[in-house]
Amino acid sequence: MGYFITFEGIEGCGKTTQIRLLAERLKADGRRVTLTREPGGCAIADKIRGILLDADNRAMLPHTELLLYAAARAQHVGEVVKPAMEEGGVVLCDRFTDATIAYQSSGRGIDRDTVDTLNSLACGGVRPDLTVLIDCDPVLGLERARRRIDASSGPREERFELEALAFHQRVREGYLALAAGEPHRFLTVNGSGPVEQIAAGIIRQVASRLEEQRHAVR
Ligand code: TMP
DSSP, X not given: OOEEEEEEOSTTXXXXXXXXXXXXXXHHXXXXXXXXESSOSSHHHHHHHHHHHBTTOXXXXXXXXXXXXHHHHHHHIIIIIHHHHHTOSEEEEESXXXXXXXXIIIITOOOHHHHHHHHHHHHTTOOOSEEEEEEOOHHHHHHHHHHHHHHOOSOOBOTTTTSOHHHHHHHHHHHHHHHHHOTTTEEEEETTSOHHHHHHXXXXXXXXXXXXXXXXXX
């Protein structure tokens, strides 16, 4: 069985840069790595991503949003994550079930039981072994995220970036509460330091977890 690592954090926290650096390092060490993301990660889920992040879809209701994230996840887990885990190797996913708890429950206010039910339906038993939470002040994160969107020539995937600061503060608090409740699964890092320093800390921790797993299966 493989090892499943997810990366989480608010907009602009730097997780996409960090997940790429970790993937490069693990590949250089000779490991088989699958790098994927949510929402998306396969053709059908990428189409759902387009609907979810389109800033023109301001009228989307919270339950519609939740169901679309669950639909995208069910396809992505079945088509990408599960097969990659079965082949062994390390699966790295940019956002996963914790994002649904932080955004749709803490952020939008949907009750936690409903979110948990849909997460477990979509995952079919797949759970992250390790979750790297990159914690960041929403003022800093949103500024970075907006700069990135302005510089990009692709579609403006900014439905969430347009949310009020208070929404992003609730999301951040939701993530921190999840991390406090599961300290072994979560590695929380401060996203305001230099990129290389953050990457070195993550790489060190991941190496030690992979070593732990190797001893556990012996
Ligand atoms: P990204 O900017 O990291 O690609 O993520 C896309 C957006 O989707 C981001 O604003 C967070 C949001 N999101 C949720 O609200 N719920 C979820 O379950 C996931 C996976 C993402």
